Amino acid sequence: MKVVLQRSKEAKVLVDSEVKGRIDKGLVLLVGVTHEDTEKDADYLAEKIVNLRIFEDENEKMNLSLKDTEGSILSISQFTLYGDTKKGRRPNFMDAAKPDHAITMYDYFNDKLKSLGVHVETGVFGAMMDVSFTNDGPVTLIMDSKSL
Structure with missing residues (x-):
C-alpha cells in the first residue's frame, strides 16, 4: 500500500461538480493499493500517519501529530x-489491485483511521474526481507499507 501524504x-x-468531501486543517492522502496488500499494511500506515509528527508547534518545529x-x-x-513507467510512453497499471480488492482495502484503511480518533472524509472510489487543496508548508511525504 502506498500513500502520498500532504x-x-x-x-x-x-465528483460531477458536487462536493463529496471537505476538510479544514489536516492531511490529504492519495491512497494506492496493490494485489498483495493486507489489513496489516493498512494498520501500519494508519497508525503511522495519525501519529507522524509533521505539524509545527509554537516554536515552528515539526513536533505535533495529526x-x-x-x-x-x-x-x-x-x-x-x-x-x-519503465517501458514505453504509457503507464502500465498491472501492479494496481483489482477494484474488488482495492475498495475492500481502501475502506478498511479509512475505517482504521476513524477508529484511531481521526475525522475522515473521502472521495468516491473509482470516480473521476477533482481534488483541490492548499498544501501547507509545503509538506509532502511518500509512504509505502512494503518498507516495514
Whole structure:
C-alpha cells in the first residue's frame, strides 16, 4: 500500500461538480493499493500517519501529530500510484489491485483511521474526481507499507 501524504490548510473533492468531501486543517492522502496488500499494511500506515509528527508547534518545529492538532483527513483512492513507467510512453497499471480488492482495502484503511480518533472524509472510489487543496508548508511525504 502506498500513500502520498500532504499537509493541508484546506481541501475538497468534487465528483460531477458536487462536493463529496471537505476538510479544514489536516492531511490529504492519495491512497494506492496493490494485489498483495493486507489489513496489516493498512494498520501500519494508519497508525503511522495519525501519529507522524509533521505539524509545527509554537516554536515552528515539526513536533505535533495529526491527533495533537485535532486535524482531519481527506482520503482519495489513487490506483495510479502503482503506475509503472519503465517501458514505453504509457503507464502500465498491472501492479494496481483489482477494484474488488482495492475498495475492500481502501475502506478498511479509512475505517482504521476513524477508529484511531481521526475525522475522515473521502472521495468516491473509482470516480473521476477533482481534488483541490492548499498544501501547507509545503509538506509532502511518500509512504509505502512494503518498507516495514
